[in-house]
Each structure stands twice: as C-alpha cells, then as structure tokens.
Amino acid sequence: MTTDDKTLKPAHGIGRRQFTGAAIAGAATLPVLHPLRLVRAQAPVRVGVLLPRSGFLSAIGAACWRGAELAPNILSDMGLAVEVVGADTESNPDTGRTQAERLIREGVDMLVGCFDSGTTAAVAQVAEQNGMPFVINIAADPAITEQGYQYVFRNFPKAPTLVMRGLGSINNLFEVTGTTPRTTVFMHINDTFGTAMSRGIQALAPRVGVPYEFLDSISYDPQARDLSVEVSRARALDPDFLMVVTRLNDAILLVRECVRQRFDTMGIISPGSPGMYEKQFADTLGPYAEYATTSVPWFNPTSPITTELQSQFVAEFPDQTFELNPGFTFEALMICADAAQRAGSTNADDLVAALRATEIAEHPMYGGPIQFDEEGQNPNIDTVVVQIQDGGPVVTAPVDIATAEAVFPVPSWADRG
Amino acid sequence: MRSLFEGVPARAAWGLVCVIVLLYLAPLVFGGYVLSVLILCCYLAVLGQAWNVMMGFAGQLSLGHALYIGLGAYASGALFFHFGLGPWIGLIPAFIVAGAMGALIGWLGFRFGIRGVYFALLTIAFAEFVRILFDHWGWIGGSSGMFLLVQNRNIDMDAASIANAFWTLRGPNWVFYYVILTGMVACLVTVRLLMRTRVGYYWLAIREDQEAAQAMGINVLRYKLLAVVISAMMTAFGGVFYAFYNNTLYPESIFSIDRSIELLLGVIIGGIGTLFGPILGAFALTWLGEGLSITQEWFDIAGLKLLTYGVAMLAIILFRPAGLWPWLRRLLGMEERRPDA
Numbered sequence: 001m002t003t004d005d006k007t008l009k010p011a012h013g014i015g016r017r018q019f020t021g022a023a024i025a026g027a028a029t030l031p032v033l034h035p036l037r038l039v040r041a042q043a044p045v046r047v048g049v050l051l052p053r054s055g056f057l058s059a060i061g062a063a064c065w066r067g068a069e070l071a072p073n074i075l076s077d078m079g080l081a082v083e084v085v086g087a088d089t090e091s092n093p094d095t096g097r098t099q100a101e102r103l104i105r106e107g108v109d110m111l112v113g114c115f116d117s118g119t120t121a122a123v124a125q126v127a128e129q130n131g132m133p134f135v136i137n138i139a140a141d142p143a144i145t146e147q148g149y150q151y152v153f154r155n156f157p158k159a160p161t162l163v164m165r166g167l168g169s170i171n172n173l174f175e176v177t178g179t180t181p182r183t184t185v186f187m188h189i190n191d192t193f194g195t196a197m198s199r200g201i202q203a204l205a206p207r208v209g210v211p212y213e214f215l216d217s218i219s220y221d222p223q224a225r226d227l228s229v230e231v232s233r234a235r236a237l238d239p240d241f242l243m244v245v246t247r248l249n250d251a252i253l254l255v256r257e258c259v260r261q262r263f264d265t266m267g268i269i270s271p272g273s274p275g276m277y278e279k280q281f282a283d284t285l286g287p288y289a290e291y292a293t294t295s296v297p298w299f300n301p302t303s304p305i306t307t308e309l310q311s312q313f314v315a316e317f318p319d320q321t322f323e324l325n326p327g328f329t330f331e332a333l334m335i336c337a338d339a340a341q342r343a344g345s346t347n348a349d350d351l352v353a354a355l356r357a358t359e360i361a362e363h364p365m366y367g368g369p370i371q372f373d374e375e376g377q378n379p380n381i382d383t384v385v386v387q388i389q390d391g392g393p394v395v396t397a398p399v400d401i402a403t404a405e406a407v408f409p410v411p412s413w414a415d416r417g
Numbered sequence: 418m419r420s421l422f423e424g425v426p427a428r429a430a431w432g433l434v435c436v437i438v439l440l441y442l443a444p445l446v447f448g449g450y451v452l453s454v455l456i457l458c459c460y461l462a463v464l465g466q467a468w469n470v471m472m473g474f475a476g477q478l479s480l481g482h483a484l485y486i487g488l489g490a491y492a493s494g495a496l497f498f499h500f501g502l503g504p505w506i507g508l509i510p511a512f513i514v515a516g517a518m519g520a521l522i523g524w525l526g527f528r529f530g531i532r533g534v535y536f537a538l539l540t541i542a543f544a545e546f547v548r549i550l551f552d553h554w555g556w557i558g559g560s561s562g563m564f565l566l567v568q569n570r571n572i573d574m575d576a577a578s579i580a581n582a583f584w585t586l587r588g589p590n591w592v593f594y595y596v597i598l599t600g601m602v603a604c605l606v607t608v609r610l611l612m613r614t615r616v617g618y619y620w621l622a623i624r625e626d627q628e629a630a631q632a633m634g635i636n637v638l639r640y641k642l643l644a645v646v647i648s649a650m651m652t653a654f655g656g657v658f659y660a661f662y663n664n665t666l667y668p669e670s671i672f673s674i675d676r677s678i679e680l681l682l683g684v685i686i687g688g689i690g691t692l693f694g695p696i697l698g699a700f701a702l703t704w705l706g707e708g709l710s711i712t713q714e715w716f717d718i719a720g721l722k723l724l725t726y727g728v729a730m731l732a733i734i735l736f737r738p739a740g741l742w743p744w745l746r747r748l749l750g751m752e753e754r755r756p757d758a
Contacts, residue, residue: 054720086714090723093670097663098453099710105450121562121665128567143561192669195552195560 044072044081045340045351047333048103050113050123055091056223057116059248059280060325064115064137067326070312071333077308080337089114093122100126109346110135110339112332115325117141117192124152133339133351137332138325141196145375151348153355153376155332155365157297157383159193163200165383166271167208169295170243172397173269173385174211177408181240181266184212187230187254188245189222193273197245201271215239222247231257241266241409244273251275251292252284259288259413266409270294277386277393279321289388291410293396298384299327300366302401309364321392324365331365366401421609429751440598444591452590456662458703459597460655464680465687465695466604467651472681473690474612475644476624477523478533481540483676484547485515485649487668489656494565494666495557504586504661511653518543519649523642541674548672562667565660586661593662600658601696604651609692611647620644624690652680686733688740697742705729 049068052061068084075082087103089096096119100111104126111127111134114120120139127134128149135153136144142158157165174180186201188194198217205214215237220230231254234242242265246254252275255268270276276292299306299322309330313322335358340346343354360370368380385397389404396406422430443455464486471477492514493507522543526536552560566587574582574589582588586596611617619640622630631637660666670676687698709722737744746752 054723058720086717088710088713088720088722092675093663093665093667094457095710098450098457098707101453102450102707102710118562118665118667118670121564121667122663125567125664141561143558143564147564147567149567190549190552192552192560192562192667199559 044083046083046108047336048085048108048111050087052091053088057091063325064329067329075337082337089119093118097122110336127151131348135332137329145377155378157381159196160200162272166295169385180211183239184243185234185239186217186243190219191222194245227257235263242268244270246275248275264412287416291407293387299364306364424753458700459601461699462601462696464655465683467648469684469695471648475620478537479540480537481544483672484544485652486656487671488515489653490660493657494660511657512650515649515653516646519645523645527638548668551668565664688742691742694740694742
C-alpha cells in the first residue's frame with residue numbers, strides 16, 4: 001500500500017475517518033469471524049492437576065503428569081487456553097484432600113485427577129463441598145459418580161464397564177486367533193481396585209459368556225515381595241491361560257516367578273488393569289514381557305489429535321512410552337479447556353453447565369464422542385486389546401484400529417530367552 | 418483444676434492457655450487451606466496422644482492403631498449411612514467396638530506373654546485381618562468404599578443451622594476444626610489427669626520394669642489392658658471424626674499400616690512418654706510437610722517432600738533422640754517441678 005507522505009492519506013483515497021470506522025467495524029465482527037482467536041486473548045482457565053507423583057504410585061503419577069505437561073502447548077494450537085497447576089497427592093488420600101484445598105485457595109478454576117480411586121473419592125468430596133468443577137482423569141470405582149454430585153465428572157470407565165468390555169475383548173481375541181482356551185486361574189491384587197475387579201469378573205463372566213472355566217482365584221498384596229507360593233498354587237492347577245489384575249511392580253514380580261518356575265501357559269491376559277502395558281514392565285522383563293496382553297481403554301492410534309500428541313510426546317520424552325495415563329490426563333485437560341471456552345467464563349456454575357453440554361467428537365482416546373450423562377460419567381469410552389510386541393505396546397484389536405496382529409498362544413519362556 | 422496444673426510452672430501454664438486461646442481464635446483469621454491443615458494437626462495430635470497412652474506411658478508397642486481408627490470410623494459411619502444416626506450417637510458404639518477389640522488383642526497378647534515386637538506384630542495382624550474382612554463385607558460397602566452424604570460448605574448459616582452442624586458434623590471446615598481442637602484439648606486433659614492417678618503411676622511402673630511392678634503387687638494384666646482399651650477408645654474418637662470429615666471410607670486406606678505409622682511419627686518426633694510431645698510432633702510434622710509440598714511445587718521436583726521429611730526425621734532422631742518437647746521444655750524453662758519428697 002502506498003500513502004501520501006504529507007497527509008498520511010492512502011493513495012487510493014481512504015481517509016483516516018474511513019480507516020478508523022472500518023477498523024471498529026472489523027473489530028466488532030472479529031468475534032464472529034474468529035472465535036478461536038478471541039479465546040486465545042482470554043485468560044487461560046487454571047486447572048489444578050492432582051496426581052500421585054511420589055509414594056508407591058509415583059511411576060504412574062509421573063506418566064500421567066507428562067500428559068499434563070504437554071497439554072498447554074497442544075491445546076493452545078487448537079485454540080484452547082489452559083494453565084496447569086500441579087500438586088502431589090503422595091499416593092495418600094489425606095494428602096490429596098489437603099492439596100485440593102490448597103489448590104482451591106490458590107484460585108484454580110477446575111480440578112483434574114487423581115488416578116487412584118481412594119484419593120479421587122476424597123478430592124471429589126472436597127470439590128463438591130467447595131463447588132469446584134472436578135474432572136476425573138483415571139479412577140474406576142463406580143461409587144464415585146453415583147453419589148449425586150453436581151461438580152464431579154469422569155472421563156474413564158467404571159470398574160464393571162471395564163470388566164464387561166475387557167472380558168468381551170478377550171473373547172474377541174480368542175475368536176480372531178482361532179484358539180479358545182478352556183481353563184484359567186485368576187490372580188489379582190487384594191487392594192480396593194483388585195477386589196472390585198475380582199467381584200466384577202465373578203459377577204459378569206457368566207453374563208458375557210466366557211468360554212473358559214475359572215479353576216481358582218488367587219489374591220495377593222500389591223506390595224508383595226515374593227509371589228512364589230501364589231504362582232506355585234496356580235501352576236499346580238495347570239490352567240490354559242492366566243488371567244491377572246495387577247499393578248506395575250507385582251506384574252513384574254509375577255512374570256519373573258512364572259519364568260523361574262517355567263510355568264508356561266497360552267498367555268497372560270489382563271481384563272483391564274495397569275502394569276503390563278507400561279514401559280517399565282517391558283524394559284525390566286525384556287523378552288519375557290513380550291505378548292503380555294491387556295484389554296484396556298487406550299488411545300486411538302488413527303486419531304489426528306493422537307498423532308500430534310504422540311509426536312510431541314516422543315519429542316519431549318524420548319525415553320518414555322505414550323500410553324493411557326498421559327492420554328487420559330491430556331484428555332481431561334482438553335475437556336476442561338473446551339468447557340471453559342464454551343462457558344466464556346471461569347465461574348464454577350457456568351463451567352459445570354458447559355461440562356454437562358460437552359460433545360467432543362475428535363479426541364485422543366478410543367471411543368465415541370466425549371459426553372457426560374446425568375451422573376457426570378462419560379459412557380462412550382471403549383477398550384482395545386494391547387499386546388507387548390518388540391518391546392512396546394501395540395493395538396491388536398479391534399481390527400479397524402489395530403496396528404499389529406495378536407499372538408496367541410504365546411511362545412514358551414524357554415523359546416524367548 | 419489444681420490437680421491439672423499442679424507442679425507446672427506458671428510460665429508454662431500461661432503459655433499453654435495462650436496457645437489454646439490462639440488456636441480457638443484461628444478460624445477468625447484463617448480459612449480454607451490453613452484451617453484444613455490445622456484440622457489435620459489436631460487430628461494427628463489426638464491419635465498421637467492415644468498411641469502415647471499405650472506406648473509412651475504403659476510401654477506397649479502397637480503398630481496397628483489404624484485398626485481402632487477404622488473401627489471407630491466404620492461404626493459411626495455405617496450407623497449414619499444406614500440409619501441416619503449422627504456422629505455423637507455413633508461415638509458410643511465406636512467406643513464399645515474399639516474398646517472391645519483392644520481388650521481382645523490385649524488379652525490375647527498379655528495373657529500368653531507376647532511382648533515387645535511380637536505384640537506389635539499381633540497388632541498389625543489384627544489390623545490386616547479386619548481390613549480384609551471389611552474389604553469383603555457388603556453391608557459397609559466392601560472394597561468399593563462407603564460414601565457419606567456430602568453438603569456444600571459454601572452456604573450461609575444461621576444460629577440453628579450452626580448448632581445442627583455441630584450435632585450432625587455436616588457443615589463448613591470451622592465446625593470440624595472446633596470439634597477436633599476441643600477433642601485434642603479433652604484428650605490432653607484426660608491423659609494429664611489419668612497420669613496423676615494411681616493408674617498412671619502403675620503404667621509408668623510397668624513401662625519401666627514389668628517384673629518389678631508385678632513383684633510390688635500391681636495387677637499387670639489388668640492395667641496393661643486398661644491402657645490398651647483407653648488408647649483404643651481415644652483413637653476411635655479420631656476415627657469417628659475422620660469418617661464425618663472425610664466422608665469416604667475405604668478399608669484399604671483406613672486400616673493401612675501407613676496410617677498406623679503416620680500417627681506414631683508425630684509422637685516419636687515430639688517426645689514419647691510426654692504430654693505435649695504428641696501435640697508438638699503433630700503440628701511440627703504437618704506444617705513441615707505442607708511447607709515442603711509447596712516448595713516441591715515451586716521447584717517442580719516430585720518426591721522432594723518425602724526425601725526432606727525423611728532427612729529431617731533422621732536429624733531429629735540423631736540429635737534429639739528423646740524428641741523435640743523435652744529439649745524445648747528445657748530451653749523455655751518449663752520443666753515440671755517434682756513433688757516435694
């Protein structure tokens with residue numbers, strides 16, 4: 001554009017008044033034409049993220065935290081503004097409660113957390129009592145969203161759903177591979193999660209129509225240092241495969257003991273528990289971690305958001321594996337930022353109304369659109385079958401998003417070392 | 418009252434009164450987070466004081482005191498959940514259940530001569546046994562937990578609703594604060610008075626030398642049992658408070674050994690066998706922990722709190738093995754005068 005130097009009037013005849021008028025008109029139409037840019041100019045929603053970053057759940061808490069660390073930049077590129085304020089629950093519900101109170105005092109607009117059901121339940125109560133919107137990233141205890149809470153939302157399946165879909169996925173795995181085992185021994189941790197899963201499996205297995213018989217159910221302490229007796233007991237029953245509900249350390253211990261006792265089965269399969277898809281599991285056990293199978297809520301490898309998230313994750317944390325923990329934490333923050341954008345304010349009641357109206361079709365985790373029912377529960381999260389192959393987890397079912405073929409039955413321990 | 422302050426220097430008595438008055442005034446100045454930390458301090462002080470009765474005064478080591486917290490919490494919580502009975506009514510069965518369990522464990526241990534670490538193992542075993550039992554007991558929610566009705570705390574309250582809040586323990590944080598602060602003071606007074614009775618002196622004699630105490634004609638079994646029962650009942654009060662403050666009960670969490678360890682740490686740091694040790698220890702450890710939590714968030718180093726916490730405790734145990742209170746008491750010239758011979 002050229003201008004007349006003396007009058008600062010543009011050469012094509014637009015004067016200062018016309019320019020000012022046009023600028024005002026342009027500014028007035030900007031919100032209509034560019035809603036996302038307007039949001040960027042807004043103050044970001046401050047979200048307190050409560051995770052067990054120390055204590056016995058620290059490894060998983062750290063994995064979740066990686067998702068929270070990536071969220072502000074990726075969401076900003078999507079036109080969603082979020083500021084993350086972290087707090088460590090120390091794997092302790094009482095600390096989680098105090099930290100939630102601290103975050104509320106520090107002026108966060110929403111809360112996200114807390115991985116374990118005990119701490120999540122405690123924080124849910126604090127959120128409800130203080131009128132603070134709380135989005136649960138991971139916690140499966142059904143009771144948390146069955147209390148009639150107004151401020152609590154969960155983007156993770158309840159334990160019975162997890163079990164039902166887990167058992168269904170395992171049935172599909174057997175159909176796809178053409179091998180149907182006839183017997184199993186169920187080994188599970190005896191904490192809140194493990195016991196709830198155990199009861200769910202006992203109740204739902206007949207309803208799902210599992211083709212195998214449960215020979216025994218063996219429980220153990222998740223902090224056990226030795227599982228030789230439990231594994232010997234399972235081995236004596238000679239099951240076709242082992243069904244397990246574990247956490248990380250005991251999963252490693254259990255497989256080590258199976259290898260040591262040369263306890264070969266068609267495979268070790270979890271209907272929906274942490275441990276066997278985690279990096280530390282594969283790194284520690286090497287070839288013995290191969291083909292460990294878990295049916296679990298997982299990221300959708302075909303989603304463009306997941307591709308973006310995964311590439312940034314690899315760039316930022318090259319030594320880590322992207323899995324459900326950072327995925328669900330990221331998604332919880334995405335839900336918060338989306339609600340804040342639609343609410344247009346950080347008022348708690350506006351945010352809750354926006355959360356209730358959530359409808360996110362494109363998101364990283366596998367399943368239908370993110371929506372919340374009257375309980376504040378997202379009913380659309382689905383599960384996939386994940387198997388360790390070549391040192392990392394790959395999706396083997398459902399076939400429309402599978403990135404590898406399932407191996408079942410698995411090679412014996414002797415053929416791997 | 419005379420018995421309460423007998424032998425206590427005037428400076429110490431006035432200091433104590435001032436601290437208590439300041440604590441009662443705290444809700445006028447602080448809210449939200451600070452109040453919730455103060456609640457945690459008082460709660461741990463109550464539990465510490467209860468454990469101190471058994472270990473500090475009667476010399477019986479328990480590493481399973483979470484059992485009595487859980488029994489108290491579940492007894493009152495279940496009555497509220499199923500029948501709508503308030504916490505103060507629930508306190509009665511909580512005392513009975515916890516006291517009876519304490520008596521059972523004590524009787525089993527003392528009757529069959531189980532002492533020291535073996536008795537401590539027995540207390541852990543019972544806590545674990547009850548945890549597993551409760552994990553499978555559907556009436557109290559099993560492993561899925563028990564959730565008590567929650568009320569939004571940001572509501573305006575009139576005089577009637579304040580009274581109701583104290584009666585039902587459904588209300589804002591300051592209601593819980595006054596309840597647990599009063600509980601802490603009540604425990605302090607109870608233990609102080611007990612220690613000036615014959616029972617208190619018998620406990621000290623048993624702690625110092627059980628055989629000698631027995632030779633002097635003290636019924637060791639009876640007085641040791643009494644210590645366990647009183648300690649269990651005081652702990653159950655903490656459990657009832659926990660149930661209504663936290664509103665969520667999971668067997669895995671409430672009966673965990675971590676909780677048993679947590680409650681005795683304050684006593685060890687403050688000073689075992691002293692009246693103010695459990696209170697000082699609970700306040701010192703809780704505030705240290707919170708300070709470190711905030712520092713750890715500033716520097717974004719997860720685990721810094723637990724690490725520093727451990728080092729601080731190691732330092733206290735190395736350099737002040739009797740705890741902070743005996744040292745502080747000497748420093749402030751507040752040592753109790755011995756009764757004239």
